[in-house]
Amino acid sequence: MNKLVFDSECLNGILEDKPVARHDINGIYQKAIENPNELFSAAQSLRKKFKGNSVTFSKKAFFNIVNLCKDTCSYCTYKSEPGETKLSMMSIKQISELLTLAKKYKCVEALFVTGEQPEQRYQEAREWLKNNGFKTTAEYLIHASEMALEAGLFPHTNAGNLHYEEMKELKKTNVSMGIMLENVSERLTQKGMPHHLAASKRPKTRLEVLENSGKLEIPMTTGILVGIGETIDEIIDSLFAIKTLNDKHGNIQEVILQNFQPKTDTKMRDEPSADEKYFKIIVALSRIIMPQMNIQIPPNLSPGSYQSFLEIGINDWGGISPLTPDFVNPEFAWPKIEQVDINSKKAGFDLKCRFPTYPEFFTSISKELRDNIAVIENEEGYVKEEYWR
Ligand code: SF4
Numbered sequence: 001m002n003k004l005v006f007d008s009e010c011l012n013g014i015l016e017d018k019p020v021a022r023h024d025i026n027g028i029y030q031k032a033i034e035n036p037n038e039l040f041s042a043a044q045s046l047r048k049k050f051k052g053n054s055v056t057f058s059k060k061a062f063f064n065i066v067n068l069c070k071d072t073c074s075y076c077t078y079k080s081e082p083g084e085t086k087l088s089m090m091s092i093k094q095i096s097e098l099l100t101l102a103k104k105y106k107c108v109e110a111l112f113v114t115g116e117q118p119e120q121r122y123q124e125a126r127e128w129l130k131n132n133g134f135k136t137t138a139e140y141l142i143h144a145s146e147m148a149l150e151a152g153l154f155p156h157t158n159a160g161n162l163h164y165e166e167m168k169e170l171k172k173t174n175v176s177m178g179i180m181l182e183n184v185s186e187r188l189t190q191k192g193m194p195h196h197l198a199a200s201k202r203p204k205t206r207l208e209v210l211e212n213s214g215k216l217e218i219p220m221t222t223g224i225l226v227g228i229g230e231t232i233d234e235i236i237d238s239l240f241a242i243k244t245l246n247d248k249h250g251n252i253q254e255v256i257l258q259n260f261q262p263k264t265d266t267k268m269r270d271e272p273s274a275d276e277k278y279f280k281i282i283v284a285l286s287r288i289i290m291p292q293m294n295i296q297i298p299p300n301l302s303p304g305s306y307q308s309f310l311e312i313g314i315n316d317w318g319g320i321s322p323l324t325p326d327f328v329n330p331e332f333a334w335p336k337i338e339q340v341d342i343n344s345k346k347a348g349f350d351l352k353c354r355f356p357t358y359p360e361f362f363t364s365i366s367k368e369l370r371d372n373i374a375v376i377e378n379e380e381g382y383v384k385e386e387y388w389r
Pocket residue numbers: 069070071072073076077078079114115116160198200
């Protein structure tokens with residue numbers, strides 16, 4: 001391949017492994033608004049250099065453990081109130097049944113999701129926990145994770161702002177964990193803004209959870225939400241906040257870029273979805289800010305164009321489930337894995353099924369978890385084809 005040479009000094013430097021400075025990114029963004037081609041080429045060149053021709057995904061089952069939540073975000077349709085038809089409070093029996101089904105569908109990941117500390121706000125949640133023999137949601141998740149491992153799946157817990165000790169305990173069974181940073185903007189927590197009624201989304205609080213994950217060496221998934229009324233500066237600051245954490249601890253295993261899609265039953269129902277050109281520029285910026293990072297977009301949120309993101313720097317599709325909905329975006333069905341495979345191939349990339357943690361993070365997990373992975377792992381550290389196809 002011929003060496004790329006750009007008009008932008010900064011992009012040329014990035015291709016020669018010079019780290020990009022925060023103040024350079026605004027200039028790159030402004031130029032990209034006029035014409036994004038140079039930025040997209042630079043991002044793709046870095047992606048090929050560090051990630052080759054593979055694109056990964058995790059074959060998962062989504063366990064909607066409890067969707068009561070003490071907070072309220074203006075865009076969220078996941079959260080339920082007691083009595084609503086979408087209310088989910090999974091019993092041990094239901095978890096066990098879904099684990100069996102997940103295994104039958106050759107899923108590899110058990111994704112455990114909850115609202116934010118529901119027992120702090122809802123009597124119903126306290127009773128549900130008590131009926132199942134637990135005091136806190138975190139205790140329940142620890143038990144559910146043990147069940148998943150026993151069933152031959154790998155847990156990945158995303159339960160909002162867990163405490164240090166809770167995360168430490170979950171690390172024993174979870175090969176990775178997740179929490180979206182979403183944005184580091186305090187402005188988005190002010191009155192009238194999407195995070196005003198969500199104390200758990202205060203940037204300081206989220207950054208502390210991520211900091212704790214670093215101290216605990218937990219392979220961590222995080223990311224940003226694009227299109228919720230943020231400014232480009234706030235997006236860039238958020239990406240640099242993730243980069244800073246990762247430079248310090250090296251435990252951020254992937255960055256999800258999630259494009260906002262309005263939900264009819266939410267306060268932000270009339271807001272436009274994230275503009276695709278704006279979103280793509282942010283995807284490409286993420287690659288040049290963190291050249292070696294695993295960068296993910298959820299394919300179901302860009303159903304008509306997800307494969308085009310392979311040309312601008314992403315290398316992962318995240319979790320795709322063959323049997324459970326995306327409860328966070330229930331109106332967007334996951335594409336069929338066979339179709340993602342075909343579309344990835346057409347774009348020139350090989351689809352690989354990864355574990356809920358990436359091979360480069362296997363050294364961060366316990367020997368027991370590592371041994372479990374080894375049973376179904378191929379020579380590249382991905383799941384052997386016969387265990388997921
Ligand atoms: S996005 Fe998360 S924290 Fe916000 S209301 Fe929904 S479940 Fe709760």
